[in-house]
Amino acid sequence: xxxxxxxxxxAGGVGWLVGHREFADACWAGGTVVALVPAVVWxxxxxxxxxLGVDLIAVLALAGTLLVGEYLAGALVGVMLATGRTLEAAxxxxxxxxxxxxxxxxxxxxxxxxxxxIVSVSLDAVAVGDVLVIGPGEVVPVDGTVRAxxxxxxESALTGEAAHVARDAGDExxxxxxxxxxAFDVTATATARDSTYAEIVRLAREAGAEKxxxxxxxxxxxxxxxPLALGLAGVAWAMSGDPVRAVAVLVVxxxxxxxxxxxxxVVSGMSRAARxxxxxxxxxxxxxxxxxxxxxxxxxxxxxxxxxxVLEVTAAPGGLSPTDVLRLAASLDQVSVHILAExxxxxARHRGLDLSLPGEVTEEPGRGPTGTVxxxxxxxxxxxxxxxxxxxxxxxxxxxxxxxxxxxxxxTVDGTLTGALLLHDPLRRDAPHTVRRLRRAGLRRLLLLTxxxxxxxxQVGMVLGLDEVAAGQLPADxxxxxxxxxxRAVTVMAGDGINDxxxxxxxxxxxxxxxxxxxxxxxxxxxxxxxxxxxxxxxxMDLAVRARRIAVQSAAGxxxxxxxxxxxxxxxxxxxxxxxxxxxxxxxxxxxxxxRVLLPAPGTGGPPLEPEAERLIERFAAEHEDLRGVVDAxxxxxxxxxxxxxxxxxxxxxxxxxxxxxxxxxxxFAEEHQLYPALNERLGGPDATETMSRAHTExxxxxxxxxxxxxxxxxxxxxxxxxxxxxxxxxYGLHTVLRLHFSQEEESYFSLSP
Numbered sequence: 001x002x003x004x005x006x007x008x009x010x011a012g013g014v015g016w017l018v019g020h021r022e023f024a025d026a027c028w029a030g031g032t033v034v035a036l037v038p039a040v041v042w043x044x045x046x047x048x049x050x051x052l053g054v055d056l057i058a059v060l061a062l063a064g065t066l067l068v069g070e071y072l073a074g075a076l077v078g079v080m081l082a083t084g085r086t087l088e089a090a091x092x093x094x095x096x097x098x099x100x101x102x103x104x105x106x107x108x109x110x111x112x113x114x115x116x117x118i119v120s121v122s123l124d125a126v127a128v129g130d131v132l133v134i135g136p137g138e139v140v141p142v143d144g145t146v147r148a149x150x151x152x153x154x155e156s157a158l159t160g161e162a163a164h165v166a167r168d169a170g171d172e173x174x175x176x177x178x179x180x181x182x183a184f185d186v187t188a189t190a191t192a193r194d195s196t197y198a199e200i201v202r203l204a205r206e207a208g209a210e211k212x213x214x215x216x217x218x219x220x221x222x223x224x225x226x227p228l229a230l231g232l233a234g235v236a237w238a239m240s241g242d243p244v245r246a247v248a249v250l251v252v253x254x255x256x257x258x259x260x261x262x263x264x265x266v267v268s269g270m271s272r273a274a275r276x277x278x279x280x281x282x283x284x285x286x287x288x289x290x291x292x293x294x295x296x297x298x299x300x301x302x303x304x305x306x307x308x309x310v311l312e313v314t315a316a317p318g319g320l321s322p323t324d325v326l327r328l329a330a331s332l333d334q335v336s337v338h339i340l341a342e343x344x345x346x347x348a349r350h351r352g353l354d355l356s357l358p359g360e361v362t363e364e365p366g367r368g369p370t371g372t373v374x375x376x377x378x379x380x381x382x383x384x385x386x387x388x389x390x391x392x393x394x395x396x397x398x399x400x401x402x403x404x405x406x407x408x409x410x411x412t413v414d415g416t417l418t419g420a421l422l423l424h425d426p427l428r429r430d431a432p433h434t435v436r437r438l439r440r441a442g443l444r445r446l447l448l449l450t451x452x453x454x455x456x457x458x459q460v461g462m463v464l465g466l467d468e469v470a471a472g473q474l475p476a477d478x479x480x481x482x483x484x485x486x487x488r489a490v491t492v493m494a495g496d497g498i499n500d501x502x503x504x505x506x507x508x509x510x511x512x513x514x515x516x517x518x519x520x521x522x523x524x525x526x527x528x529x530x531x532x533x534x535x536x537x538x539x540x541m542d543l544a545v546r547a548r549r550i551a552v553q554s555a556a557g558x559x560x561x562x563x564x565x566x567x568x569x570x571x572x573x574x575x576x577x578x579x580x581x582x583x584x585x586x587x588x589x590x591x592x593x594x595x596r597v598l599l600p601a602p603g604t605g606g607p608p609l610e611p612e613a614e615r616l617i618e619r620f621a622a623e624h625e626d627l628r629g630v631v632d633a634x635x636x637x638x639x640x641x642x643x644x645x646x647x648x649x650x651x652x653x654x655x656x657x658x659x660x661x662x663x664x665x666x667x668x669f670a671e672e673h674q675l676y677p678a679l680n681e682r683l684g685g686p687d688a689t690e691t692m693s694r695a696h697t698e699x700x701x702x703x704x705x706x707x708x709x710x711x712x713x714x715x716x717x718x719x720x721x722x723x724x725x726x727x728x729x730x731x732y733g734l735h736t737v738l739r740l741h742f743s744q745e746e747e748s749y750f751s752l753s754p
Contacts, residue, residue, distance in 0.1 A: 001038060002082040005031045009075045028071035035078030036062040038085075056226055060233075064247035065576060073251045073576035080587065107141040113185060123192040130188045134179045142175050143195040144186035150364070152181030152338075164338055166367075180338070181363075225559055229253035229566065236570040245572055252565035252579040261554035261590035268597035269547025277531035278540040285526035288509045289492060289541060290548030294485045295443050296478075296503070298495035299450035299460055302513050302534060304425040306496070308340055310347035311406050312422040312632060314397050317643065322636065323353065325419030329380045329411045331356040331373045336363060340409055341380070343423055351629060368409070376413050383410040383417060394420065405456030427460060430535040430751040435464045437538035441545050445489070449473045449481055451499060478503035494537055511537060535751065547597045558590035609752060613678040617753040620675055623667050624742055624750075630659045631738050638731035645719050650710075653719075653727070657710055660703045664738075668696045671745075679749060692748075695741045702734040 008031025015024035039059045046056075058081045065074030112121050113131040126132065126142055134140055134151070151167045155177045164180045167173055173186055175195035229250065237246035266283040273280050280286050300306055313322040320328075330348030333341035335358060348355060358378070361371035368381015383390065390398065394410075397420045401408045406422040413419075428434075435446065447468045450457050454471040461469035470481065478493075482503045485491040493500070493507035504510030504525045512525035513532070529536040565582050568574045574582065609617075637652040676689040683689065709727045713719045719727070 002086045004034045005078040005082045009079050025071045028075035031078050032062050032066055032074030035081050061250040064250050068244045068247050070576035107139050110141045126188055126192060128188055132186045132188060134186055135183045136179055138179050140173055140175050140177050142188045142192050143190040144173050144188045146171050146173055147185035147187050149184055151184040154178040154180040232566050232570055248569040248574055248576045248579050249566050251576045252562055252569050252583050261558055261594040262551045264591050265547050265551035265554055265594035265597050268595055269543050272598055273540055273543045276539045277536050279528045281526050285509055286544050287548055288490055289544035291490050292492045293489040294445040294491040296447045296449055296482050296485055296493045298500050299448055299452055299457060300425060301496040302494055303431045303460055304427055308343040308423045309426050310343060310421055311424045315419040316393055319418050325411050327353045328373050328378050332358045332369050332371050332378050332380050335361050336369045340423055344421060379412040405459050428534050429746040430533055432464055432747050433751050434535045434538045438541055441541040449478050475499045475502050479506045482506045546601055550594060550597050554590045554594040558586050561586045609682055614753050616675045616678050617750050620671055621750045627664060630664050633659055634731055634735045638728050641728045645724055650713060650719055657707055665703060668699055672696050698737055702730050705730045
């Protein structure tokens with residue numbers, strides 16, 4: 001349509017210039033008809049849906065120019081209409097919502113056991129009571145119960161949580177989960193049609209189908225501009241008795257700022273978002289995101305890293321050191337495929353430990369591996385003792401895990417409980433800053449919905465200052481919550497797992513973490529973040545708000561100028577052709593204003609990071625990882641002082657002093673004199689880092705206090721009783737200050753680097 005109307009306009013112009021007026025009129029009239037026919041179809045389609053679209057004025061203007069013989073004006077209006085539709089099409093190529101990834105992942109058959117015979121049957125043939133064999137790595141096809149033994153399952157498809165779960169004989173198993181251990185039998189308690197996974201697919205389809213189509217920004221303005229333009233055209237005809245004057249009013253009333261400027265602003269916003277790693281499926285999504293007031297967000301993989309990490313390594317008193325406990329556990333876990341085993345092995349290698357090759361390894365589902373490491377029999381996983389019979393140090397670990405929302409992995413050596421590892425899914429470094437940016441962008445209510453346990457969910461909600469936290473949420477629960485919020489305000493749902501797909505489809509705007517998230521989540525979403533940074537969600541929100549604001553400015557300003565031109569046409573000062581040319585000028589002004597979306601927002605973000613500053617951020621971020629062992633050693637020395645103030649405690653404090661002198665204090669000194677000056681320009685001056693500099697002073701003061709205590713103890717040959725309280729307080733204080741200081745730097749400074 002755009003090619004045809006433009007060609008007709010140009011050909012008519014050439015004919016007019018060489019004196020062939022009849023040929024010119026024929027070309028322009030043809031271009032007008034080419035635009036009029038589809039425009040009538042669009043208007044009829046909108047009317048059938050109960051809407052009066054912005055195209056109605058264009059249809060009346062096109063028809064009017066043909067009736068009164070103002071063919072040039074009709075051709076100009078046709079080109080404007082075609083251009084607007086082309087831009088709309090470019091902004092509106094929406095990805096399919098049929099969630100192909102969900103359907104492709106769903107099993108098509110099952111292995112049914114009849115006596116000693118195992119036969120593969122279609123999923124539709126599975127009946128309640130059938131015994132099914134689930135092999136390693138297979139998806140459980142229907143809901144059922146474990147028939148015998150223990151099943152180790154990856155339930156992330158349903159709950160979003162990466163940690164594997166053990167289900168014993170008689171426990172329920174839901175379809176859609178993956179067998180992460182050895183083969184086991186399931187007794188079907190539901191058919192495929194009535195099972196959990198089928199329900200997720202159905203929820204996602206229904207949520208996408210039932211979501212009411214959003215009213216576009218242009219349609220909102222057209223609701224009052226359309227009757228106004230028609231009324232003024234009627235007044236012009238009534239006052240003059242000349243239909244040409246009414247057509248002139250309609251020509252300048254053609255809502256080109258709506259047809260052109262709004263799509264230009266939206267497409268420009270989508271283009272700029274794509275350069276930031278944010279793929280917006282269509283213009284409606286960007287417009288809706290710009291007026292969103294509620295965010296419903298998943299936890300695992302969205303606000304957290306989505307991969308477990310070792311939080312702490314503890315050793316039994318009088319036995320191996322925490323480093324030895326970690327080395328033995330990681331050596332054995334090298335041959336395990338459990339996700340926690342991967343985290344333990346990764347931590348040991350990060351600390352530079354030399355791992356041994358284990359032998360005679362067996363892995364019992366739900367309990368973890370057992371094998372021989374350096375001649376010692378090692379088990380990693382569940383403790384053999386009931387929680388009530390755990391020794392005192394182990395009960396302390398259990399309590400710590402409860403308080404921190406962590407998972408405990410016990411290490412047994414030669415039949416004795418020797419140590420424990422606490423693992424958790426850490427918060428993304430950029431999550432707190434992202435939440436603050438989202439609130440500044442206009443979000444008033446932030447809710448966390450997760451399939452995880454309440455304790456870690458509440459901790460994340462508290463740290464981020466979220467308005468509400470709901471744990472243990474299944475896909476249907478998330479859909480219900482999203483629909484409730486959508487009934488009160490425009491709601492955004494952000495997630496990354498298969499279990500989030502129905503809620504993403506149900507939300508006004510679904511945002512998927514696409515870098516490592518499930519493809520089904522991306523298929524159901526309106527917006528996909530292609531980089532693994534939740535900060536891109538705030539970028540998308542900022543861009544959407546700015547694009548919508550500029551679109552409103554362009555539309556309102558353009559229509560205000562059109563109203564002035566309509567008044568001139570009503571008075572007979574503007575013939576249709578001149579009015580069409582004037583309307584083109586108004587369009588140019590509106591479009592140029594809309595193109596401002598492509599430019600960076602003034603006064604935001606500050607100057608870009610210099611390459612040297614980025615290099616320093618990478619360096620000090622890596623050093624933070626290396627220094628986690630120092631921070632743990634400070635806490636361990638303080639713990640030891642509470643139970644034993646003898647030579648072992650003194651040695652532990654001496655070790656802390658060496659680590660502070662050789663590793664930690666040089667790191668803080670380098671940050672103060674290299675990193676902070678490099679960031680001053682980006683942060684607006686040295687005052688921005690003053691608080692962190694004050695923390696460096698406190699860290700140095702506490703380190704000096706610990707060194708003074710050691711000097712006194714060495715002179716006396718032992719730690720003196722009067723030293724213990726202050727030394728313990730200094731160690732705990734330093735540990736707390738360092739944890740807070742590291743978190744603040746990672747959130748405020750390290751997150752500046754892409």
